Amino acid sequence: xxxxxxxxxxxxxxxxxxxxxxxxxxxxxxxxxxxxxxxxxxxxxxxxxxxxxxxxxxxxxxxxxxxxxxxxxxxxxxxxxxxxxxxxxxxxxxxxxxxxxxxxxxxxxxxxxxxxxxxxxxxxxxxxxxxxxxxxxxxxxxxxxxxxxxxxxxxxxxxxxxxxxxxxxxxxxxxxxxxxxxxxxxxxxxxxxxxxxxxxxxxxxxxxxxxxxxxxxxxxxxxxxxxxxxxxxxxxxxxxxxxxxxxxxxxxxxxxxxxxxxxxxxxxxxxxxxxxxxxxxxxxxxxxxxxxxxxxxxxxxxxxxxxxxxxxxxxxxxxxxxxxxxxxxxxxxxxxxx
Numbered sequence: 001x002x003x004x005x006x007x008x009x010x011x012x013x014x015x016x017x018x019x020x021x022x023x024x025x026x027x028x029x030x031x032x033x034x035x036x037x038x039x040x041x042x043x044x045x046x047x048x049x050x051x052x053x054x055x056x057x058x059x060x061x062x063x064x065x066x067x068x069x070x071x072x073x074x075x076x077x078x079x080x081x082x083x084x085x086x087x088x089x090x091x092x093x094x095x096x097x098x099x100x101x102x103x104x105x106x107x108x109x110x111x112x113x114x115x116x117x118x119x120x121x122x123x124x125x126x127x128x129x130x131x132x133x134x135x136x137x138x139x140x141x142x143x144x145x146x147x148x149x150x151x152x153x154x155x156x157x158x159x160x161x162x163x164x165x166x167x168x169x170x171x172x173x174x175x176x177x178x179x180x181x182x183x184x185x186x187x188x189x190x191x192x193x194x195x196x197x198x199x200x201x202x203x204x205x206x207x208x209x210x211x212x213x214x215x216x217x218x219x220x221x222x223x224x225x226x227x228x229x230x231x232x233x234x235x236x237x238x239x240x241x242x243x244x245x246x247x248x249x250x251x252x253x254x255x256x257x258x259x260x261x262x263x264x265x266x267x268x269x270x271x272x273x274x275x276x277x278x279x280x281x282x283x284x285x286x287x288x289x290x291x292x293x294x295x296x297x298x299x300x301x302x303x304x305x306x307x308x309x310x311x312x313x314x315x316x317x318x319x320x321x322x323x324x325x326x327x328x329x330x331x332x333x334x335x336x337x338x
Contacts, residue, residue: 036325037335039317043295044336047075051337055105060093064101068108076265078300085111085299109333115302116329121311123255123283123326125159125219130212132220132245132252134205136238136279137259138271139226142287142316144173146259147221148180149324150314155184159218164208165190166201166241169225177223183321187211201225201237202244209248222253229274242279257313259285262292269300272310285324287316295336 037044050071054064065086072082088111089104098107125131133150137143144167151161163181165188167173174190181188189208191199205222212220224241227234245252258281260268268286275281289295302309312327 033331033335035323036315036317036331039290039315039323040295040332040335042290042292043075046294047071047296047336050074051105051108055101058101060098060101060104064104065090068104072296074294075296076294076300077296078266078269078303080303080306081115081296081299082303084115084303084306088114105337109337112299112336113329113333115299116333118309119284119298119302119312120327120329121283121313123311123313125154125254128249128251128254130162130209130217130220130249131254132209132222132249133255133257134222134224134242134245134253134279135257135259135285136224136275137226138228141226141259141261141264143167143226143259144176144180144223146285146287146314146316146324147177147223148184149316149321150221151180151184151186152321153314153324154219155186160216161186161219161221162208162212162215162217163188164205164220164222166205166208167223167225168199168201168204173223173225187215187217202241205241206244206248209245209252213249229271235274235278239278255283255313256281257283257285258310259287262286262289262295262297262316265292265294265297266300268297269304272301272304276310281310283311283313285314285316286312286327287324289315290317290319290323298332 054067054071069082069086072085089107092098092107092111098104135143135147147163151163154161163177163186165174165177168191178188178190189204189211191204201224208222209220224238227238229235242253256279258272258275260271262268272281272284284301286298298312314324315327316324
């Protein structure tokens with residue numbers, strides 16, 4: 001049995017301020033680039049303090065490259081990406097005839113931008129209707145919160161959205177998603193609350209997709225329960241969820257989004273590999289970049305997939321409802337440097 005939860009608020013009415021954290025009810029007063037810069041302040045401070053001394057002047061030699069390698073690795077850039085950056089930097093130094101360390105800052109920015117550019121692939125949801133987005137990830141990365149913010153983002157594009165409460169294991173997940181539905185004035189398909197019985201997540205999402213088809217909804221955001229990559233039975237279960245989605249719509253899900261916590265550093269790279277092998281991940285959401293000094297993990301993901309990395313669709317740079325932003329490589333790199 002499933003329940004349909006739909007907010008009875010007028011879409012024009014503001015959400016109850018008492019039910020939304022202050023950061024979510026505060027109107028946007030700074031530009032997008034400033035928000036990203038603010039969100040990456042810890043990473044920028046960490047890199048800036050180390051690079052300012054290194055790029056202060058002096059000759060370009062092997063000792064400098066070794067110091068730069070250490071700085072990049074401590075920012076969680078990863079071995080593969082660090083090697084790529086250093087190789088590219090050496091080529092630029094030789095090509096452009098650079099001789100002073102002060103000239104390397106701009107060269108490093110350009111090299112990093114080139115490295116991250118393949119991740120900049122905006123999500124196009126206009127190709128199918130309904131467009132089915134399956135959201136997955138390990139426990140505690142912020143999947144359900146990201147879904148709420150995604151719903152707001154797609155609504156701002158004039159899209160109709162439906163939420164599927166496919167996390168039937170975490171006790172508060174159902175209620176949390178329903179609350180997000182109320183905030184965004186969107187319908188939520190959720191299992192009937194029964195502490196004695198766990199609903200089948202695949203069946204919940206299947207029902208939600210059929211409801212979206214019947215109502216002409218543009219986008220379905222399907223939540224799934226968090227799971228560790230070592231929990232093989234749960235990884236098999238999520239494969240089943242994907243197969244059931246394909247029964248509802250043969251070419252769905254149209255996007256498999258993996259949510260990652262930037263604070264986990266190199267562990268995030270291993271999560272990408274494990275979930276990609278199980279589900280064929282097409283896009284990533286990197287949350288909590290505002291809470292880490294190691295934003296270099298974005299480069300580490302590219303290093304893991306040098307040929308065809310999953311697109312980094314969105315990054316989380318704050319707690320506000322508008323702080324989940326499409327990833328732009330140039331904007332991101334500029335925000336990382338002073």
